[in-house]
Amino acid sequence: MTSKNSSKDKAVGVVGMGSFGTAIANILSEKSKVIAFVRRAEVMDEINQNHTVDGVSINPEIIATQDPEMIAGACNTIFFMVPSTAFQEVIRQFSPFLYPYHLLIHGTKGLCLNLPTGKTLSDTGKISRENILTMSEVIMKETVVVRIGCLAGPNLAKELYQGQPAATVVASKYNEVILEGQRLLRTDKFQVYGNSDIVGVELSGVLKNIIAIAAGALAGLGLGENAKGLLISRGMVEMIYLGNALGGSLKSFIGLAGIGDLVTTCNSTLSRNYTVGYRLAKGETLDNIMNTMEEVAEGVNTVKLMKTFVEGKGTRAPITENLYKVLFEDLKIEEALQYLMKYPFSVDVDFL
Numbered sequence: 348m349t350s351k352n353s354s355k356d357k358a359v360g361v362v363g364m365g366s367f368g369t370a371i372a373n374i375l376s377e378k379s380k381v382i383a384f385v386r387r388a389e390v391m392d393e394i395n396q397n398h399t400v401d402g403v404s405i406n407p408e409i410i411a412t413q414d415p416e417m418i419a420g421a422c423n424t425i426f427f428m429v430p431s432t433a434f435q436e437v438i439r440q441f442s443p444f445l446y447p448y449h450l451l452i453h454g455t456k457g458l459c460l461n462l463p464t465g466k467t468l469s470d471t472g473k474i475s476r477e478n479i480l481t482m483s484e485v486i487m488k489e490t491v492v493v494r495i496g497c498l499a500g501p502n503l504a505k506e507l508y509q510g511q512p513a514a515t516v517v518a519s520k521y522n523e524v525i526l527e528g529q530r531l532l533r534t535d536k537f538q539v540y541g542n543s544d545i546v547g548v549e550l551s552g553v554l555k556n557i558i559a560i561a562a563g564a565l566a567g568l569g570l571g572e573n574a575k576g577l578l579i580s581r582g583m584v585e586m587i588y589l590g591n592a593l594g595g596s597l598k599s600f601i602g603l604a605g606i607g608d609l610v611t612t613c614n615s616t617l618s619r620n621y622t623v624g625y626r627l628a629k630g631e632t633l634d635n636i637m638n639t640m641e642e643v644a645e646g647v648n649t650v651k652l653m654k655t656f657v658e659g660k661g662t663r664a665p666i667t668e669n670l671y672k673v674l675f676e677d678l679k680i681e682e683a684l685q686y687l688m689k690y691p692f693s694v695d696v697d698f699l
């Protein structure tokens with residue numbers, strides 16, 4: 348593999364300065380020079396002139412550009428922190444400037460649909476594994492980069508920004524990606540674990556969003572901790588079944604990126620996915636919620652994809668299927684809950 352000059356003294360790139368990108372850029376800037384890619388000139392000016400993003404202070408050492416070529420030239424390691432809806436488009440902007448010596452790590456907890464040009468989910472009806480891409484698979488499809496990693500775990504951006512203690516997982520098939528992620532990110536307040544099952548770790552972060560929406564809905568109905576415990580444990584089982592069907596290993600789902608992130612997002616009003624469920628239970632429509640949320644809630648699209656995947660496979664995922672009906676077919680949350688309470692689950696743990 349081509350090796351350019353050592354990564355040690357090079358700047359690190361961060362693509363997307365939303366909530367998570369900003370929090371990670373700040374952590375990275377404790378040890379490295381950081382260059383951020385943003386799409387809007389006003390965001391670039393705000394970072395370079397005021398050292399703020401949306402009025403919130405960031406490390407003044409972080410500089411911003413709108414030029415992908417400049418970042419790709421200056422940085423060997425680049426963190427991609429944009430939502431799944433923008434991921435392919437953004438990777439394509441960078442692709443002409445990326446080489447095999449680059450190392451890419453993404454923090455996106457969503458999936459992309461991989462259908463023939465011009466086809467949509469409603470045209471196809473059913474989808475299989477080949478029609479679903481995790482973000483590492485998007486990077487592999489669109490670039491010549493080999494050393495790819497992902498970042499996942501209980502990492503609510505606001506808490507990271509405040510410097511509260513937290514941990515994350517850097518997952519990659521390549522140990523050097525894990526070691527580089529640990530070298531760049533690890534601080535006294537941020538612990539970084541490694542995992543070689545990149546797809547399992549990506550899917551953990553993606554699938555827990557479904558359960559977080561459901562947890563928000565239970566809270567919005569005013570239900571208590573017993574109901575939440577039930578949801579989290581059955582949600583975990585569903586994540587493991589869906590995750591295995593998509594190629595992730597059980598071990599990843601019971602680690603920090605799986606159960607760790609599941610517990611965090613199912614318990615926090617800082618989670619956008621939890622907030623979607625909560626607001627639905629309080630009577631708002633999905634359209635109204637999505638139109639008034641400034642940040643991304645990846646779980647809504649993931650529910651749609653997973654429901655279609657489950658149908659294509661001829662299997663069942665009761666929480667996901669019922670949540671789909673609540674989100675897109677006007678099923679009342681109380682009715683979905685009743686259905687789940689009568690569902691003939693019988694064995695507690697059957698995945699070990």
Ligand SMILES: NC(=O)C1=CN([C@@H]2O[C@H](COP(=O)(O)OP(=O)(O)OC[C@H]3O[C@@H](n4cnc5c(N)ncnc54)[C@H](OP(=O)(O)O)[C@@H]3O)[C@@H](O)[C@H]2O)C=CC1
Nearest residue numbers: 363364365366367368386429430433455456503504642643
């Ligand atoms: N927030 C969190 O706590 C966590 C989020 N994540 C994951 O990180 C990902 C990003 O989330 P988050 O940062 O919260 O999202 P935000 O909605 O806060 O920010 C999204 C960022 O992506 C940028 N963006 C969107 N489209 C494009 C595009 N086409 N080209 C360039 N930039 C673009 C936006 O730019 P602009 O400002 O111009 O709109 C914005 O800076 C999601 O997948 C999420 O699940 C993971 C862990 C924690």
Ligand SMILES: O=C(CO)COP(=O)(O)O
Nearest residue numbers: 500501502503618619620
């Ligand atoms: O994944 C997250 C924390 O780990 C953030 O969750 P939300 O996208 O629901 O805000």
